[in-house]
Ligand code: ADP
């Protein structure tokens with residue numbers, strides 16, 4: 001039989017780039033290399049345990065599942081040994097030599113921009129192993145796969161450009177030994193106290209024993225199974241840090257459910273929304289344990305996407321140990337656990353919103369955008385709607401928020417709808433002409449600044465018996481009946497009968513000018529300050545929704561609307577005078593066009609501003625003539 005040759009392989013380009021950054025780095029957080037190697041060892045042990053519980057034959061089946069750390073000061077050497085699944089040659093090449101997970105390009109970009117963050121992000125991108133080259137000048141991996149006839153292999157690299165794989169002459173057990181040959185400047189890591197401190201700090205909750213020499217270092221407690229009263233806040237925080245590499249959590253949710261299905265869950269809401277680079281979309285989920293045995297890291301089906309910011313673990317007695325990730329999908333108990341987890345989180349938030357409104361606002365600020373996506377979770381609609389927050393016309397600034405409950409409690413008697421207005425910010429919404437009548441009547445309007453909010457309302461449909469209504473679609477008859485809260489003296493005298501007739505003709509002439517672009521031109525009862533506005537015919541899409549849809553579909557035409565005219569506006573009264581003089585004065589047509597396009601512009605549905613600007617400039621020019629005449633300039 002021919003002896004196997006040494007094989008030399010080049011690292012993939014992105015790995016080289018990553019290594020280059022790491023090898024030449026002077027990170028203060030270099031110690032995290034050990035956390036990463038221990039975490040890999042733990043993953044390998046999890047995989048092995050998983051294989052044996054499902055009945056796969058594994059090599060050296062009586063070996064204890066554990067992690068061993070040894071060191072030799074003189075040789076500047078640290079070794080990390082595990083009895084996990086090990087690797088075949090193909091796996092070595094595939095897993096260590098390329099960057100498997102997506103997002104690596106983004107990671108490299110981040111890393112080169114903000115070096116201080118390596119500690120927090122390296123593990124999340126599936127590149128943890130390479131961090132060993134922050135401290136090593138050479139790394140040797142000795143490994144033997146759990147497949148019974150797999151050969152022992154040796155992988156060697158200095159982390160510069162290539163790695164070698166050789167058959168290993170010495171006999172080793174199933175699992176992996178990582179030899180870390182330290183650099184001169186990092187040789188101090190080969191020290192008992194130092195290693196012990198690092199393990200305790202970063203790897204205390206690893207669920208396999210970690211030995212340093214012969215001494216077991218970590219405390220293997222399944223914290224989530226302990227009674228709540230026994231657990232100190234520090235322990236929760238430590239566990240959270242272990243789980244996420246983050247600082248402290250915003251909230252800790254520890255639940256223990258016995259009936260109808262038993263499970264424990266320890267969950268956390270981070271202080272910050274992690275989803276900085278958008279990669280968290282893929283990276284969320286809760287770790288699923290069955291009787292303390294990890295079945296799956298970051299199981300996505302335990303949480304709906306809108307709660308994806310929640311981190312933590314779920315452990316159940318009632319699932320079979322040999323359940324596979326595939327069969328989980330069809331398991332009824334699993335689904336019951338998942339829906340209970342969701343409702344536990346929502347109940348927690350409902351309580352928080354009630355008991356600590358200030359803190360709830362912090363939560364909303366950080367996670368509200370993702371949370372809002374829950375508008376299609378019909379089974380939890382009641383809790384979900386209790387948790388929504390909005391800015392409102394009754395608030396003084398954007399910092400304050402109201403719940404639908406608060407809104408409802410302030411509604412006018414007889415008010416049947418919850419009104420909202422959409423705009424890019426508070427200042428913009430406040431100037432929306434459609435709001436004028438609401439101000440006059442003292443009716444509260446919710447302000448929406450996030451395009452998603454409107455989808456939320458469309459999804460939620462109702463709060464209690466009240467429907468949501470956009471201010472530009474509201475049936476004015478339903479509002480007019482309310483008493484004015486702001487009394488204003490009439491600025492203009494009422495038109496006499498003759499002028500009323502002229503006014504009607506003026507509206508007809510405006511309609512003629514605009515033709516098919518509007519459904520009609522009518523006198524308005526909703527306006528106060530503004531001369532005109534566009535109103536949605538009842539039960540059609542709101543202006544902001546249309547704008548949103550038109551952003552994705554350019555061909556969509558703007559829905560025809562009703563142009564409402566404020567009879568008591570100075571501009572309109574002047575227009576009437578001009579009209580009475582000469583019904584065909586071109587000034588009238590110009591103003592009509594201008595009012596129409598301005599209204600379109602306000603709601604974000606004017607496609608081409610050229611005509612508007614052109615006309616405006618001409619009118620400014622004219623008015624400057626008049627101005628200089630009047631002022632005798
Ligand atoms: P990640 O752990 O996020 O996948 P790493 O860079 O830490 O990324 O590790 C890359 C891969 O190398 C692992 O996914 C695993 O397949 C393999 N690996 C690393 N260490 C071990 C080990 N001790 N035993 C078995 N496989 C390992």
Ligand code: MG
Nearest residue numbers: 039040128129
């Ligand atoms: Mg890893």
